[in-house]
Amino acid sequence: MAITKAAPTGADSHEPVRGAPEPEEPTGAGQDHGGQDHGSQDSAGQDSKSPLVLTMLLLLLVLLQGPIRGALSAPVMQSWMTVFVAVLVQALPFLVLGVLLSAAIAVFVPPAFFARALPSRPALAVPVAGMAGAMLPGCECASVPVAGALVRRGVTPAAALAFLLSAPAINPIVLTATAVAFPRNPEMVVGRFVASLLVSCVMGWLWQRLGRTDWLRTPERSHYEGPSKGAAFWNSVRHDVMHAGGFLVVGAMAAATLKAVAPASWLRTAAENPLVAILALAVLAVLLSICSEADAFVAASLTQFSLTAKLAFLVVGPMIDLKLFAMQAGTFGRGFALRFAPATFCLAITGAVLTGAVLL
Amino acid sequence: MNRQAQAAILFLTGAALLHAGFTNLYLRYVKAGLQPLLLASGAVLIVAALATVWYEWRSHKSGDAEDHDHGEGHVHREPRISWLLVLPLLALILVAPPALGSYSAMRTGTALQQPYGFNKLPAAGPLDLNVVDYATRAVYDRGRHIAGRPIRITGFVALDRTGAPYLVRMALNCCAADAQPVKIALTGTIPPVLQPDKWLRVTGTYTAKRTKDPVNNGPIPFFRVTAAAPVATPKDPYDESWNN
Numbered sequence: 001m002a003i004t005k006a007a008p009t010g011a012d013s014h015e016p017v018r019g020a021p022e023p024e025e026p027t028g029a030g031q032d033h034g035g036q037d038h039g040s041q042d043s044a045g046q047d048s049k050s051p052l053v054l055t056m057l058l059l060l061l062v063l064l065q066g067p068i069r070g071a072l073s074a075p076v077m078q079s080w081m082t083v084f085v086a087v088l089v090q091a092l093p094f095l096v097l098g099v100l101l102s103a104a105i106a107v108f109v110p111p112a113f114f115a116r117a118l119p120s121r122p123a124l125a126v127p128v129a130g131m132a133g134a135m136l137p138g139c140e141c142a143s144v145p146v147a148g149a150l151v152r153r154g155v156t157p158a159a160a161l162a163f164l165l166s167a168p169a170i171n172p173i174v175l176t177a178t179a180v181a182f183p184r185n186p187e188m189v190v191g192r193f194v195a196s197l198l199v200s201c202v203m204g205w206l207w208q209r210l211g212r213t214d215w216l217r218t219p220e221r222s223h224y225e226g227p228s229k230g231a232a233f234w235n236s237v238r239h240d241v242m243h244a245g246g247f248l249v250v251g252a253m254a255a256a257t258l259k260a261v262a263p264a265s266w267l268r269t270a271a272e273n274p275l276v277a278i279l280a281l282a283v284l285a286v287l288l289s290i291c292s293e294a295d296a297f298v299a300a301s302l303t304q305f306s307l308t309a310k311l312a313f314l315v316v317g318p319m320i321d322l323k324l325f326a327m328q329a330g331t332f333g334r335g336f337a338l339r340f341a342p343a344t345f346c347l348a349i350t351g352a353v354l355t356g357a358v359l360l
Numbered sequence: 361m362n363r364q365a366q367a368a369i370l371f372l373t374g375a376a377l378l379h380a381g382f383t384n385l386y387l388r389y390v391k392a393g394l395q396p397l398l399l400a401s402g403a404v405l406i407v408a409a410l411a412t413v414w415y416e417w418r419s420h421k422s423g424d425a426e427d428h429d430h431g432e433g434h435v436h437r438e439p440r441i442s443w444l445l446v447l448p449l450l451a452l453i454l455v456a457p458p459a460l461g462s463y464s465a466m467r468t469g470t471a472l473q474q475p476y477g478f479n480k481l482p483a484a485g486p487l488d489l490n491v492v493d494y495a496t497r498a499v500y501d502r503g504r505h506i507a508g509r510p511i512r513i514t515g516f517v518a519l520d521r522t523g524a525p526y527l528v529r530m531a532l533n534c535c536a537a538d539a540q541p542v543k544i545a546l547t548g549t550i551p552p553v554l555q556p557d558k559w560l561r562v563t564g565t566y567t568a569k570r571t572k573d574p575v576n577n578g579p580i581p582f583f584r585v586t587a588a589a590p591v592a593t594p595k596d597p598y599d600e601s602w603n604n
Contacts, residue, residue, distance in 0.1 A: 249445060297534075
């Protein structure tokens with residue numbers, strides 16, 4: 001974990017734009033997103049053209065339908081596109097659910113509620129928030145925007161992160177799916193619950209001790225305020241769907257590429273050595289980016305692997321995968337994701353191995 | 361990307377989800393149980409698009425009347441990454457890729473699982489079994505209840521490197537990303553020309569012959585074919601019997 005690095009990378013976008021000549025726009029500069037701090041006139045000009053660009057793009061593609069279809073008819077491309085579309089069609093409803101929930105938290109729940117609901121000592125708030133993850137019925141796509149909203153509402157980041165990590169793995173839907181997928185090994189369900197909760201609490205405490213606020217690009221509040229609550233609510237929904245959705249597309253592309261291109265025979269060689277097997281399945285969980293409601297079935301089908309390796313797959317997958325990494329980078333900033341993801345990955349493997357040694 | 365363009369993308373995405381949800385298109389990508397959620401999220405996206413346009417229009421009006429206080433609607437942009445949302449839209453509306461077929465089936469090992477138990481079969485007459493059913497009974501029940509009876513199975517054709525034919529059905533738990541094939545090897549009177557990905561209904565009998573999937577060493581039972589007829593792709597191309 002690169003904790004000693006002092007240079008904050010993604011946090012400087014909140015500073016008032018360096019040398020911004022005119023202070024005439026009271027709110028505009030602060031609302032700018034990270035990575036878009038070039039000349040504002042220039043991009044504003046570009047900006048007004050975006051409906052035109054969109055229309056042209058759509059028209060062009062409709063006109064070129066035939067040739068495009070031809071190029072996409074190769075079996076690799078077809079299978080790539082099917083998986084790509086499937087990941088998105090599957091994830092979008094859960095993303096929308098998470099976004100609605102997060103908008104509701106951001107607009108309708110007063111910050112005082114969380115101050116009362118969570119213990120004031122962060123060290124205690126972490127496990128409480130981790131357990132609260134069991135109440136979000138959905139997969140990881142829903143948990144990222146909700147965790148973002150929690151941070152915005154003043155929940156201590158350590159607790160919000162524990163929630164972010166635990167929610168996709170320990171909710172009843174996911175645990176039921178795990179029980180169905182492993183009819184002969186009910187201890188897998190217990191193992192998954194224990195290991196996931198353990199790892200998310202440890203990550204929360206770790207963040208509380210070592211984390212620095214400037215690593216976390218706190219999502220700005222301003223566009224959650226509008227002329228009315230309704231405006232603020234839909235504004236938040238629109239922003240989160242566009243934002244997280246874009247990153248979801250990146251993750252879906254990566255997962256589709258892996259599924260369509262990587263040969264399955266690699267796995268067989270990896271399964272021979274028990275340690276390599278655990279690592280291999282952990283890496284596979286990251287690369288495949290399967291929804292946490294379905295990953296148990298995939299794990300069950302990897303018959304060559306040990307139960308501990310499968311547990312590592314089930315613990316790592318909901319906490320960190322390509323699509324989650326992209327979404328975390330989008331919500332909390334790249335500087336955060338680059339530190340948080342490797343730490344989560346290592347801890348999740350450790351947690352799974354320890355739990356596996358005790359339970360399985 | 362400004363708000364009009366965002367509203368357009370939200371609207372189109374919502375419409376695409378509704379379209380996929382109301383036709384059987386969504387069954388190519390996700391499990392049948394996701395339909396209500398798909399429709400609901402499509403509707404929410406469309407409402408979000410309309411709300412965006414509505415509030416944009418209102419802030420325009422009030423912005424003209426009062427000061428340029430609500431100019432934020434023009435200054436604030438989403439990051440460029442939002443443009444990527446155009447890609448799935450195009451893929452879904454223009455291309456609508458088919459359900460996973462023989463290409464993925466032959467790259468992935470057979471996913472046959474030992475079942476809890478077996479349903480009772482009708483006492484007489486030809487048996488209509490699906491691919492997963494036949495394969496589990498042949499492998500884990502050693503064909504005890506199906507031997508000697510005429511059996512009909514529907515699945516799509518896949519050919520391995522040597523050209524040997526298989527009848528395959530992809531089993532799905534959640535979405536096509538986790539779809540896994542269950543394979544039956546064909547023997548007996550096989551039609552001379554078999555095209556991969558074409559759906560067939562084969563009639564024949566159980567045989568105790570078995571082979572191993574080269575990809576994951578999983579068991580693949582054989583089926584002795586007496587007749588084969590092409591059929592249309594089923595409404596739900598995947599086998600979802602593991603879902604419940």
